Structures are given as C-alpha cells and as structure tokens.
Amino acid sequence: MMKFQGDHILSVSQFDREAISRILAxxxxxxxxxMRQKRCLVLxxxxxxxxxxxxSTRxxxxFGTAFNLLGGFVRETVGQENTSLSKGESLFDTAQVISGYSDVIAMRHPKMHSVEEFSKGSSVPVINGGDGANEHPTQALLDLFTIQSEMSPFNKGIDNLHITLMGDLKHGRTVHSLSKLLSLYNNVxxxxxxxxxxxxxxxxxxxxxxxxxxxxxxDEMAGNLACDIIYQTRIQQERFASKDEADLYRGHFxxxxxxxxxxxxxxxxxxxPLPRDxxxxxxxxxxxxxxxxxxxxFRQAQNGxxxxxxxxxxxxxxxxKLQQHEKPITWHTNKNK
Amino acid sequence: MMKFQGDHILSVSQFDREAISRILAxxxxxxxxxMRQKRCLVLxxxxxxxxxxxxSTRxxxxFGTAFNLLGGFVRETVGQENTSLSKGESLFDTAQVISGYSDVIAMRHPKMHSVEEFSKGSSVPVINGGDGANEHPTQALLDLFTIQSEMSPFNKGIDNLHITLMGDLKHGRTVHSLSKLLSLYNNVxxxxxxxxxxxxxxxxxxxxxxxxxxxxxxDEMAGNLACDIIYQTRIQQERFASKDEADLYRGHFxxxxxxxxxxxxxxxxxxxPLPRDxxxxxxxxxxxxxxxxxxxxFRQAQNGxxxxxxxxxxxxxxxxKLQQHEKPITWHTNKNK
Amino acid sequence: MMKFQGDHILSVSQFDREAISRILAxxxxxxxxxMRQKRCLVLxxxxxxxxxxxxSTRxxxxFGTAFNLLGGFVRETVGQENTSLSKGESLFDTAQVISGYSDVIAMRHPKMHSVEEFSKGSSVPVINGGDGANEHPTQALLDLFTIQSEMSPFNKGIDNLHITLMGDLKHGRTVHSLSKLLSLYNNVxxxxxxxxxxxxxxxxxxxxxxxxxxxxxxDEMAGNLACDIIYQTRIQQERFASKDEADLYRGHFxxxxxxxxxxxxxxxxxxxPLPRDxxxxxxxxxxxxxxxxxxxxFRQAQNGxxxxxxxxxxxxxxxxKLQQHEKPITWHTNKNK
Structure with missing residues (x-):
C-alpha cells in the first residue's frame, strides 16, 4: 500500500492511478x-x-472545515497581510518559521510555483490550495471524486465515460487539471x-x-450534450484584458x-467548479x-x-486510525437524513 | 415546550412572548x-x-466566543473578501456551499434582508448578526435579557417598567428592535x-x-430621567449626510x-449598546x-x-443536555468571584 | 516561588532576574x-x-499556536477592523468588553503605551505583543531563551558572555529590549x-x-565578530524618511x-529576529x-x-499542572526526531 505521510501535495502530476484511487477511497x-452521522477526533x-x-472564501x-472535522485546530492568515515577504523575506524563510508553528500547511498564493518554492523550506507537509494560473490539485481531485461518486449509481467508473467540458476552456485552471487526471484513465x-x-x-x-x-x-452546444457528465465553467473575466472582451463570450453556452x-x-x-455566474x-x-x-x-462543493x-x-x-477516534454527534442535524 | 431546533433566527418579529421567555431562561x-465556574462541551x-x-469586532x-464556550470550533470570514459574490454568485449558492461546511452559521451583511435571502439556501440554522439597517435580533435579545436581569434584584419584571430611550432614536437600529420586543409585554x-x-x-x-x-x-433630558432604565445611544454619524450634520446633534444628552x-x-x-462615544x-x-x-x-455586553x-x-x-457535558475549569480566573 | 497568575505582561522592565529564570524554565x-513528543491539554x-x-503574521x-498547543481556543482580530475605536470608544471600554469574552488577551497595537492603557480596563491578563516603538517583551524573552539554550551545549550561561549586536541599532526595538534584559546579568x-x-x-x-x-x-565588522553570539538585525526602512535614506545603510554588514x-x-x-532581508x-x-x-x-523563531x-x-x-494533562500524539511527525 502506498504511503503519503510527510509528503507535500503540490500538483496532480505527482500521482499515478493507484495513488488517485487511494485518495478517493x-x-x-x-x-x-x-454528513454528521458521527465525529472523528483523530487529529x-x-x-x-x-x-x-x-x-478565497470557499x-x-x-480546508479549515476539513481539519476541524478531524478534530484539529486551525490558525489562519488571509490576504496581503504577510508584510514579511514585502520586507525582503524569502518564501524559504517564511516556510521555515511557519512550519515550526504547524503540523500541516495549506497554502494559496497568487504566484505560479510559489507553493512549491515554499514547500522546500517547510518541515511539515504543504498542500497546494492554488498557486496562480498553475495548479489547484485539490479541486481536480474533488472533481474526479464527484465524477466517480455520481456515476456509481449507474455502475459506471471513470474508464469509458463521455465527459463534456464547456465554457472558457482556455483560462479555466480546473479543466486543465482535471484533464491531466483523466489521462490516467482508459478510453474516456x-x-x-x-x-x-x-x-x-x-x-x-x-x-x-x-x-x-x-x-x-x-463551438456548438446543440447536439453535443448527450454525455455522462457536463462540466460547465465560468468566463474567467479576471484573465481578460477588459470586461468588454470578456463580455464577447459570456452567455454563449x-x-x-x-x-x-x-x-x-x-x-x-x-x-x-463554482461560483456559477x-x-x-x-x-x-x-x-x-x-x-x-x-x-x-453543490454535492461537488461538499466533496471538497x-x-x-x-x-x-x-x-x-x-x-x-479513523475508527479508533470516533465519537457520536450530540446535536440536532439534518445532514445525515 | 416550544422547540427551536433547525430554525433560522432572522428577526425579533418571529418570536412571541413564550419564545422570548424560553430564550432568556x-x-x-x-x-x-x-463566568468560568465550570465549562460545557455540549457542542x-x-x-x-x-x-x-x-x-464588527464586538x-x-x-458569536465566536459563545460557540467556543459550548466547546465548538469556529471558522471565520471577515470583510469584503467574499469575491464569489462579485463574480456573480447568488446568496442562495453561497449559502448552499458554506452551509455544507457548517453546523450553524452566524452572518452579518451590509444589505437589508440579505441574511434572510441567504438562509433560504442554507441547510443549517442561520443566525442574523445584523443585516444593514434592517435587524439585529441578538442585540435586542441581549438588551431585553439585561433589563430583566438588572431589574431582578428589585423584584421587577419587564411588565410595568418605565424605560427611557435617549439619543439618536431615528437611526438607532437597537432601539427599534428593542421596542418591537417590548410590544410583547404589558403596561410599559x-x-x-x-x-x-x-x-x-x-x-x-x-x-x-x-x-x-x-x-x-x-427633547428635554431634565426632569425626564426618573425611570427604571435609561437606554442611551450614540449619534449614528455614518447614517448622516455629513459629519457636520451629525455634529449638530452630538453632545445634546x-x-x-x-x-x-x-x-x-x-x-x-x-x-x-456600545461603543459609547x-x-x-x-x-x-x-x-x-x-x-x-x-x-x-459592560454587563450588557457580556450578556451578548x-x-x-x-x-x-x-x-x-x-x-x-448542557449539564451532561460539564467539566471543571482548570486555570486561574477572577471571573467567578 | 514567585507567581504570575492574573498578571499583565507589558514590559521587560517588570521582571527581575528571578522572574526571568522562572519564565525561561x-x-x-x-x-x-x-516538538510533538506529546500533547498538553491544560488549557x-x-x-x-x-x-x-x-x-503581523509571525x-x-x-501566539495563536502557543495557545492551541496548550489545548485552548483562539479568537482573532486583525488589522484596522476595530471600527469601535474610530467611533470614539476608549481603549478602556474596548478592554472591558473584549476581556469579558476572553480568558487571556494578546495584543499588538501601533500606538506606544496603548497596550498598557488597554490592560487597565481588562478583567483578564493582557500580554503585550508589541506596542509601536515601545516594547515587544515576548521577543526579548525568546531572544534571551535562545541565547541560553544555544550556549548550554558549551556549558555557558548568560553571565560572562560576549554578544555582538549588529545593524540598525538605532531603530531596532528588539535590540533595545534585549539590552534591558541583559542588564540583569553579570559581566556581559x-x-x-x-x-x-x-x-x-x-x-x-x-x-x-x-x-x-x-x-x-x-562601525567595523572586520575583527569584531570573535564572540559567543552575533545578533544581526534588519535596516528598519519603515522608520526612515524615505527608501533612499534607508538605502544608504543597507548591505553594510x-x-x-x-x-x-x-x-x-x-x-x-x-x-x-527575522524577517531577514x-x-x-x-x-x-x-x-x-x-x-x-x-x-x-529558525530555532529562535520556534522558541517564540x-x-x-x-x-x-x-x-x-x-x-x-502541565503533566496532569498530557496525551500522546496520534499522527505522523518529523519534529521529534
């Protein structure tokens, strides 16, 4: 059985099909x-x-919720607060310090490859939560998990599926990463x-x-939607030269x-991948x-x-060790219905 | 006995006198x-x-402290960070997603009725922490709780009290909501x-x-303060056309x-209601x-x-179930003195 | 044995040598x-x-990590969000309210002596996390702890050491506070x-x-570094009239x-003290x-x-009571190696 312990999660490219299966399992x-049928305190x-x-609110x-659901504490830093970087500190140094305060780190950063650079200074696992136009591996994994779980009632796996990707396929980071993962499967x-x-x-x-x-x-929607999965995306206005240019393409599909x-x-x-416009x-x-x-x-978002x-x-x-650290839920909830 | 479980708390108007009594009890x-005489881990x-x-710091x-005091974890979002809304996402969608990450939500939003709109997409209870000029029900409830507890040593309830509201009564959201609640009582x-x-x-x-x-x-303070409760308020400068206009009224009372x-x-x-200017x-x-x-x-603020x-x-x-989940306090504190 | 319980920690000047020894012990x-050899849930x-x-990210x-490591919850406020102060609220009032929501407070504020002023309204201990150009006592304490622990393998204490302070000694708050603490020791x-x-x-x-x-x-580095400890600092550009003026001194040492x-x-x-430029x-x-x-x-940063x-x-x-509340670590970690 493959082990991930101590690993950084930086890119979907680091996984083979067996690794993906393990993560999805x-x-x-x-x-x-x-779903609040029970709690787990393993962390x-x-x-x-x-x-x-x-x-990024969502x-x-x-990430924070996922860690709390396993019983752990979350410390959080949001936005351009990190003035140390503006004082000339390297990502390596920041990582050395913050990893000393952590058991694991999730990180989003606007600069491509910054999370990988950071991970080199970290003494604990770093999970990439998106590094600019580069990678957002947890999104690709949750998309794949969603495809698998949504197809399961129809006794279909990921092999042999017909998937339609739609919208701004040039700028959409999620469809690029998902495509990389689909390359690991057969006859899609x-x-x-x-x-x-x-x-x-x-x-x-x-x-x-x-x-x-x-x-x-x-570039035609009509006649091209008779598939297993439609993956719709948003026009990524922030990647266009102007709102006017983005407007040229909005609403086509x-x-x-x-x-x-x-x-x-x-x-x-x-x-x-949400938000939907x-x-x-x-x-x-x-x-x-x-x-x-x-x-x-919305199930897709929860799968994250x-x-x-x-x-x-x-x-x-x-x-x-998950089962060893289970406890009952003590409060009223509709989730497990 | 009335039940609240699974309910949203959006407005003081949703409560009758029995419901209020239950909340205050x-x-x-x-x-x-x-007061740190003991802890409770029910959540x-x-x-x-x-x-x-x-x-809103206070x-x-x-809200966060209240949840921690019952043993729960708090995830937090502050300010205009929610870029998904600016990307055209509806409050309904935001609620669908965030409620999937939550057991309960407290929400403040600058737009009137936004919290109610949000609650329609939420799979968990939503508590209104203030939606613009509209409602701030927990403030009204803590005000009423304070009146009740402050009058209790004098063997007075809320019925038959004499309460003086003072200051910017036009813009003060708290005095409006408190007045709504007082309508449920007799002979005030x-x-x-x-x-x-x-x-x-x-x-x-x-x-x-x-x-x-x-x-x-x-519009006279002299001779009009011989009452049980004075509820003083701040000139809500942010609701005036200019600081100069607000200055016309500041310091009158x-x-x-x-x-x-x-x-x-x-x-x-x-x-x-604090802050006092x-x-x-x-x-x-x-x-x-x-x-x-x-x-x-300051007792009023703690009552929140x-x-x-x-x-x-x-x-x-x-x-x-509160008592079933009690534990002793292990650290030094002056609060319970 | 001296007791600190209920005390505010505002300045290094409040400690004598015995108090320092106790804190370092x-x-x-x-x-x-x-180091994750075990956990402690005392708080x-x-x-x-x-x-x-x-x-201040770091x-x-x-502070937040330190509290989580003892088992406690952390509520957090960052930046200029505290609009109550801008509505004319005194630090005393803010302290009255927030201390009612807390068991202990850590506070950083840009204004000199603001944390002390705040502490007068607080019903719980307040720890100064830096008040402008005035004090940053926990930094001075961690520096002293680092000196002690780094010298320990050489069977040296703090007495009789040779320490070199280097860089922007005029503006560096940390070297000022460390110097105050060193005054408590002998023959440095x-x-x-x-x-x-x-x-x-x-x-x-x-x-x-x-x-x-x-x-x-x-003002010469050459020939002046044959010491036990070199304490290097950053040119504090934010305290100069202009970047150009700071540039005059950058890179000298x-x-x-x-x-x-x-x-x-x-x-x-x-x-x-980091960040290093x-x-x-x-x-x-x-x-x-x-x-x-x-x-x-980096060890110095962890010592914080x-x-x-x-x-x-x-x-x-x-x-x-630390040992009474110990528990084992359940997850994989490299820290204790």
Missing part, C-alpha cells in the same frame, strides 16, 4: 463524518496553518465546447489524445432545463435546474471537504 | 459557563461559520428623548401605543454623575459614571455572549 | 509539546483573544556594530554600562560564510549560512512559541 471514508490537538496569501473555509471520450478564441490549450488536448482518449472540439431536456441524456450529471448576461446554469437531481454542483480531509489524514499518516 | 443557564466538534461580510468575537412606560430631527419613527411609536404602552416624546444624581432615581440602571464633543456617558454599580453597559450561547444551544437542540 | 518545559476550553490591531500566528561584553548614524541610543548604552557590562561601539569563517569563533551562534542589496545573512549548525535563526506558551501557563496559573 479515503475520501469516501470521510463521508459519515462530514485532536494538531494544528493546520491555513495560509491564503490570495483570498477553498479557505473548506471528451467533448470540448468553447468559443473558438477560448479553446483548450494544445498541450492539454494532445496529452489526452496521447492517452488514447477521443477528443472532440466544437447558458444551460437551462429546456436545453437539458432537449440535448442531454436522462441521467447526464451537471458539474461546475447567475447574472442574466452569463447565466451559466439556470436556476431552473436547481430542482434537478442530476445537478451535482472529503478530499481535503483525506489529504490531511494521508499526509499525517492517520488514515488507518 | 436558557441564556441565564449559560451564566456559570461564561464539542460542531462547526460555526461566522460570516461577517461587514466587519459582535463577531461575541417609554420615554423617548431625542432632538426633534432624530425622533423615533412613527411606526415604532404606534406599535408601542397599540400594545397599550404609554409613550412620552420629548450627555449624561454624567451630576445629572444622574439630579434627575434619576436611586436605582436607575444605565444601558448603552467618549470624545469630549459627544461624551454620551461620562467616565465618572464608571464606578456606579447601576452602570450596566449568554444570549448567543442560548441561540446556538436552541437551534442545535442541545439546550437540555 | 517554564519555557523549556514546553519543548516536548512543541482545554480556555479562550485567547488575539488582538492584532497592527498586522507574531500573531506564534557587548559589541555594537552599526553605521554611525544608526548607533544604539545613549540611554541603552549607559544602562548596560551601569550594570557593569563592557560596551564596545564600532552583510554576513556570509566566508566572513563567518574569517572573523567568528568556531562556535559563534548567529541570531536574527535576503534581497541582494541587503543580504543580511547570506543563504550560504543556511547549512551552518550555528545559524540559530515556547516562551508564549510559558507566559500563558504562568498568567493563567497552570504551570504546575
């Missing part, structure tokens, strides 16, 4: 704790330093729907092709219930889809907690 | 934990998400002292009159020990009152913790 | 918890309010190396002389391995020193956790 074991007294040098809270058919100017980068496409996958590239019924299979599952000019996933069981976007719990458990070497 | 049971392992989209820390006499331009809104006055209460409206001795009863209790031009409550036993303003503990216990359905 | 007892359920009205996280030789314009203030020098210490003042081998003793220990124009301590065992700068744990234990009166 441990993630699934976290479900009863996140009671351990300290996570949650370093978000670039703000990812930051998800991937339809890529985007405006011509926002097509998936060539290197991502060729990696999928080299893995033996069928890739279809189109709005999906609503009518389009879903017309183009999708009965069981097609809808995913989205619900303003009328974008309306990536219409709110009329909210009552559709196959809309998996499971995957992050799994990574904490694995890097701290407690993945086999 | 549970609040009183929290005293030994807050050990539970997670509060403390979402302060509008900053209220935010009070309410004196309202304010500059003519800052009088209590008509709808608040008529609601009190309709409840059978006597309301006296005046400064209360100091001399005025207290001249106009008040021997036992008149002084309250204030102690700059010379305002000096709402002179510091020469600090050694007066009847100055209840008791009321918030009670609301957490009630919405999470553990109000009857 | 308790700090040493914290090592197994910080389980206690609440630290970590009030950083001036941001010191803030260190202190070499002060700085540009002429950035010499140690006269009052600090004369306090050391009055304590019977030998003080050597120079860069220490690298070549200079170390040429001028230092074989066992000379290098300290630095590693930009080429400053390069206070070259990274080629990183593999030198005698480079103590030990000292802060000790101060929490002492002010809360639990320093004799």
């Amino acid at each position: 441990i993630s699934a074991q976290m479900t009863p704790y996140a 009671e007294g351990a300290i996570l330093n949650n370093l978000f040098f670039e703000p 990812t930051r809270v998800s 058919k991937i339809t890529m729907i985007s405006p011509k100017a926002l097509q998936m980068p060539d290197n991502v496409v060729s990696a999928l092709s080299n893995a033996g996958h069928e890739v279809i590239i189109t 709005s999906l609503n219930k009518e389009a879903y019924k017309q183009y999708c299979k009965e069981y097609t599952v809808i995913m989205h 619900s303003r009328p000019e974008a309306n990536e996933l219409d709110t009329d889809l909210n009552d559709l069981d196959n809309l998996a976007i 907690v499971l995957v992050r719990m799994a990574l904490f458990a694995l890097t701290l070497g407690v993945e086999d | 549970i609040s009183a049971q929290m005293t030994p934990y807050a 050990e392992g539970a997670i509060l998400n403390n979402l302060f989209f509008e900053p 209220t935010r820390v009070s 006499k309410i004196t309202m002292i304010s500059p003519k331009a800052l009088q209590m809104p008509d709808n608040v006055v008529s609601a009190l009159s309709n409840a059978g209460h006597e309301v006296i409206i005046t 400064s209360l100091n020990k001399e005025a207290y001795k001249q106009y008040c009863k021997e036992y008149t209790v002084i309250m204030h 102690s700059r010379p031009e305002a000096n709402e409550l002179d510091t020469d009152l600090n050694d007066l036993d009847n100055l209840a303003i 913790v008791l009321v918030r503990m009670a609301l957490f216990a009630l919405t999470l359905g553990v109000e009857d | 308790i700090s040493a007892q914290m090592t197994p918890y910080a 389980e359920g206690a609440i630290l309010n970590n009030l950083f009205f001036e941001p 010191t803030r996280v260190s 030789k202190i070499t002060m190396i700085s540009p002429k314009a950035l010499q140690m203030p006269d009052n600090v020098v004369s306090a050391l002389s009055n304590a019977g210490h030998e003080v050597i003042i120079t 860069s220490l690298n391995k070549e200079a170390y081998k040429q001028y230092c003793k074989e066992y000379t220990v290098i300290m630095h 590693s930009r080429p124009e400053a390069n206070e301590l070259d990274t080629d020193l990183n593999d030198l065992d005698n480079l103590a700068i 956790v030990l000292v802060r744990m000790a101060l929490f234990a002492l002010t809360l009166g639990v320093e004799d």
Whole structure:
C-alpha cells in the first residue's frame, strides 16, 4: 500500500492511478463524518496553518472545515497581510518559521510555483490550495471524486465515460487539471465546447489524445450534450484584458432545463467548479435546474471537504486510525437524513 | 415546550412572548459557563461559520466566543473578501456551499434582508448578526435579557417598567428592535428623548401605543430621567449626510454623575449598546459614571455572549443536555468571584 | 516561588532576574509539546483573544499556536477592523468588553503605551505583543531563551558572555529590549556594530554600562565578530524618511560564510529576529549560512512559541499542572526526531 505521510501535495502530476484511487477511497471514508452521522477526533490537538496569501472564501473555509472535522485546530492568515515577504523575506524563510508553528500547511498564493518554492523550506507537509494560473490539485481531485461518486449509481467508473467540458476552456485552471487526471484513465471520450478564441490549450488536448482518449472540439452546444457528465465553467473575466472582451463570450453556452431536456441524456450529471455566474448576461446554469437531481454542483462543493480531509489524514499518516477516534454527534442535524 | 431546533433566527418579529421567555431562561443557564465556574462541551466538534461580510469586532468575537464556550470550533470570514459574490454568485449558492461546511452559521451583511435571502439556501440554522439597517435580533435579545436581569434584584419584571430611550432614536437600529420586543409585554412606560430631527419613527411609536404602552416624546433630558432604565445611544454619524450634520446633534444628552444624581432615581440602571462615544464633543456617558454599580453597559455586553450561547444551544437542540457535558475549569480566573 | 497568575505582561522592565529564570524554565518545559513528543491539554476550553490591531503574521500566528498547543481556543482580530475605536470608544471600554469574552488577551497595537492603557480596563491578563516603538517583551524573552539554550551545549550561561549586536541599532526595538534584559546579568561584553548614524541610543548604552557590562561601539565588522553570539538585525526602512535614506545603510554588514569563517569563533551562534532581508542589496545573512549548525535563526523563531506558551501557563496559573494533562500524539511527525 502506498504511503503519503510527510509528503507535500503540490500538483496532480505527482500521482499515478493507484495513488488517485487511494485518495478517493479515503475520501469516501470521510463521508459519515462530514454528513454528521458521527465525529472523528483523530487529529485532536494538531494544528493546520491555513495560509491564503490570495483570498478565497470557499477553498479557505473548506480546508479549515476539513481539519476541524478531524478534530484539529486551525490558525489562519488571509490576504496581503504577510508584510514579511514585502520586507525582503524569502518564501524559504517564511516556510521555515511557519512550519515550526504547524503540523500541516495549506497554502494559496497568487504566484505560479510559489507553493512549491515554499514547500522546500517547510518541515511539515504543504498542500497546494492554488498557486496562480498553475495548479489547484485539490479541486481536480474533488472533481474526479464527484465524477466517480455520481456515476456509481449507474455502475459506471471513470474508464469509458463521455465527459463534456464547456465554457472558457482556455483560462479555466480546473479543466486543465482535471484533464491531466483523466489521462490516467482508459478510453474516456471528451467533448470540448468553447468559443473558438477560448479553446483548450494544445498541450492539454494532445496529452489526452496521447492517452488514447477521443477528443472532440466544437463551438456548438446543440447536439453535443448527450454525455455522462457536463462540466460547465465560468468566463474567467479576471484573465481578460477588459470586461468588454470578456463580455464577447459570456452567455454563449447558458444551460437551462429546456436545453437539458432537449440535448442531454436522462441521467447526464451537471458539474461546475463554482461560483456559477447567475447574472442574466452569463447565466451559466439556470436556476431552473436547481430542482434537478442530476445537478451535482453543490454535492461537488461538499466533496471538497472529503478530499481535503483525506489529504490531511494521508499526509499525517492517520488514515488507518479513523475508527479508533470516533465519537457520536450530540446535536440536532439534518445532514445525515 | 416550544422547540427551536433547525430554525433560522432572522428577526425579533418571529418570536412571541413564550419564545422570548424560553430564550432568556436558557441564556441565564449559560451564566456559570461564561463566568468560568465550570465549562460545557455540549457542542464539542460542531462547526460555526461566522460570516461577517461587514466587519464588527464586538459582535463577531461575541458569536465566536459563545460557540467556543459550548466547546465548538469556529471558522471565520471577515470583510469584503467574499469575491464569489462579485463574480456573480447568488446568496442562495453561497449559502448552499458554506452551509455544507457548517453546523450553524452566524452572518452579518451590509444589505437589508440579505441574511434572510441567504438562509433560504442554507441547510443549517442561520443566525442574523445584523443585516444593514434592517435587524439585529441578538442585540435586542441581549438588551431585553439585561433589563430583566438588572431589574431582578428589585423584584421587577419587564411588565410595568418605565424605560427611557435617549439619543439618536431615528437611526438607532437597537432601539427599534428593542421596542418591537417590548410590544410583547404589558403596561410599559417609554420615554423617548431625542432632538426633534432624530425622533423615533412613527411606526415604532404606534406599535408601542397599540400594545397599550404609554409613550412620552420629548427633547428635554431634565426632569425626564426618573425611570427604571435609561437606554442611551450614540449619534449614528455614518447614517448622516455629513459629519457636520451629525455634529449638530452630538453632545445634546450627555449624561454624567451630576445629572444622574439630579434627575434619576436611586436605582436607575444605565444601558448603552456600545461603543459609547467618549470624545469630549459627544461624551454620551461620562467616565465618572464608571464606578456606579447601576452602570450596566459592560454587563450588557457580556450578556451578548449568554444570549448567543442560548441561540446556538436552541437551534442545535442541545439546550437540555448542557449539564451532561460539564467539566471543571482548570486555570486561574477572577471571573467567578 | 514567585507567581504570575492574573498578571499583565507589558514590559521587560517588570521582571527581575528571578522572574526571568522562572519564565525561561517554564519555557523549556514546553519543548516536548512543541516538538510533538506529546500533547498538553491544560488549557482545554480556555479562550485567547488575539488582538492584532497592527498586522503581523509571525507574531500573531506564534501566539495563536502557543495557545492551541496548550489545548485552548483562539479568537482573532486583525488589522484596522476595530471600527469601535474610530467611533470614539476608549481603549478602556474596548478592554472591558473584549476581556469579558476572553480568558487571556494578546495584543499588538501601533500606538506606544496603548497596550498598557488597554490592560487597565481588562478583567483578564493582557500580554503585550508589541506596542509601536515601545516594547515587544515576548521577543526579548525568546531572544534571551535562545541565547541560553544555544550556549548550554558549551556549558555557558548568560553571565560572562560576549554578544555582538549588529545593524540598525538605532531603530531596532528588539535590540533595545534585549539590552534591558541583559542588564540583569553579570559581566556581559557587548559589541555594537552599526553605521554611525544608526548607533544604539545613549540611554541603552549607559544602562548596560551601569550594570557593569563592557560596551564596545564600532562601525567595523572586520575583527569584531570573535564572540559567543552575533545578533544581526534588519535596516528598519519603515522608520526612515524615505527608501533612499534607508538605502544608504543597507548591505553594510552583510554576513556570509566566508566572513563567518574569517572573523567568528568556531562556535559563534548567529541570531536574527527575522524577517531577514535576503534581497541582494541587503543580504543580511547570506543563504550560504543556511547549512551552518550555528545559524540559530529558525530555532529562535520556534522558541517564540515556547516562551508564549510559558507566559500563558504562568498568567493563567497552570504551570504546575502541565503533566496532569498530557496525551500522546496520534499522527505522523518529523519534529521529534
């Protein structure tokens, strides 16, 4: 059995298929704790330093929650507060100091490869929570976990699936990382729907092709949604030269219930890394889809907690001790229903 | 016995007198934990998400402390960090995601009715920590709790009291909400002292009159302070067009020990929602009152913790299990003296 | 045995040599918890309010970590959020309220003597985490602890040492406070190396002389490093009129391995309060020193956790109960190797 203890989690490229399977299996074991059927205190007294040098409510809270759900304490740093860096301190030095205050570190930083640089100075495992345009491995893992768990009722795995990626495929970090992971699986058919100017980068496409996958590239939604999974994305306005330029592409692939019924299979599952842009000019996933069981976007967000719990458990070497540290839930909750 | 478990706490209007009594009774049971005579771990392992989209040190820390005092973990978000909203995400979506990371949520937001809108997407109880000019129900509850506990040594309840509200009654959210709650009681006499331009809104006055209460409206402090409770407030400068306009009204009703001795009863209790403006031009409550036993303003602030503990216990359905989860205090403290 | 329980920790001036010895002795007892050989839950359920009205990642996280390592909860306030102060609230009032939400408070504030003023309104112990140019007592204590622990393998104490202070001795708050503490010891030789314009203030020098210490003042590094301890500091650019003025002095006393081998003793220990400025124009301590065992700068930073744990234990009166509340570590860690 492969071990992760003491490892940094920096990139999806560091995993082979066996490693991914292990992470997803441990993630699934976290479900009863996140669903509040019982509690787990395996990391009671351990300290996570949650370093978000670039703000992100969703990812930051998800990491912190995941650690609390295993019983640990969370110390947190948000935003441009880290004046030491502006006083000329290297990331290596910052890592030496903060890792001395931590049992594990989750870190987001606006600069590409900064988390890897930081990890070299750290005496404890560092988990990459996003380093600019580079990597966001926990998002890719939670996406893969979601695909697996949503397909499971249909007795499908990840091999042989048909997945449609849609929207701003040029700038979307999540679809790039997910594609890297899909290269580890067999015979996946991937339809890529985007405006011509926002097509998936060539290197991502060729990696999928080299893995033996069928890739279809189109700028038409109609007729191209009869798949197992639709992965919708947001126009990443912050990566465009101007709002006006982003406006050129917004709203091209709005999906609503009518389009879903017309183009999708009965069981097609809808995913989205969130936030979804619900303003009328974008309306990536219409709110009329909210009552559709196959809309998996909120389950997908919750799965982020499971995957992050799994990574904490694995890097701290407690993945086999979860049951020994279980306790009952003492309060009222609707989650486990 | 009425139950609150699973409920959102959005407005004082959702409570009848029985509900209020229940909240105040549970609040009183929290005293030994807050006073450090013993600890309570009834919410050990539970997670509060403390979402302060509008900053507020006092209220935010009070909610977080209340949850820690019951043994729970606190995840926190402060300020305009929530960029997802600026990316077009609806409050409903934000609530779906964050509630998946929480057992209960406390939320402050600058926009009126935003907390209610948010609560519709939440799978866990949401407690309103203030939504703009609209509501701040926990402040009103702690005010009422303070009135009750301060009057108790004089064998008085809330019925039949004489309460004086003073200052900026037009903009003060706390006096509006407190007045709503007082409408549930009998035969309260309410004196309202304010500059003519800052009088209590008509709808608040008529609601009190309709409840059978006597309301006296005046712009004179002299001769109008012989009451049970004085509730002093701050000129809410941030609601005026300019500092100059606010300056017109500042310092009109400064209360100091001399005025207290001249106009008040021997036992008149002084309250204030804090912060009190102690700059010379305002000096709402002179510091020469600090050694007066009847100055209840700091006890009032502490009572906020008791009321918030009670609301957490009630919405999470553990109000009857407190004693089962008690533990002794292991450290030195002066609080329980 | 002297007691600290209930005391505020505001200044190094409040300690005599016996008090310092006690703090350092308790700090040493914290090592197994910080090194993760075992855990200590002596402050389980206690609440630290970590009030950083001036941001500081390193010191803030260190205080929070120290409290978590003893089992306690941490509530945190960062930056200029404290709008109550801007609404005219006195530090006394803020302290009355926040101390009601706390078992102990750590506070940093940009204004000199503000923490002392605050402490007068607090019902719980307040630990000064830095009040502007005035004091930063926990830094001075951790520096002294580091000197003691680094010299211990050589069977040296603090008496009779030769310590070299280097860099911006005019503005460096840490070298001022450390000098105050050194005045309590015997026969210390202190070499002060700085540009002429950035010499140690006269009052600090004369306090050391009055304590019977030998003080050597120079602006030459060559020939003046054959000592027990080198305490290097950063040019405090934020205290100069302009970056240009600070640039005049940057890089004058860069220490690298070549200079170390040429001028230092074989066992000379290098300290630095961090952050070290590693930009080429400053390069206070070259990274080629990183593999030198005698480079103590990161151990020094970790020692901050030990000292802060000790101060929490002492002010809360639990320093004799640590062993009763020990538990094993359940997760994988490299720290205790």
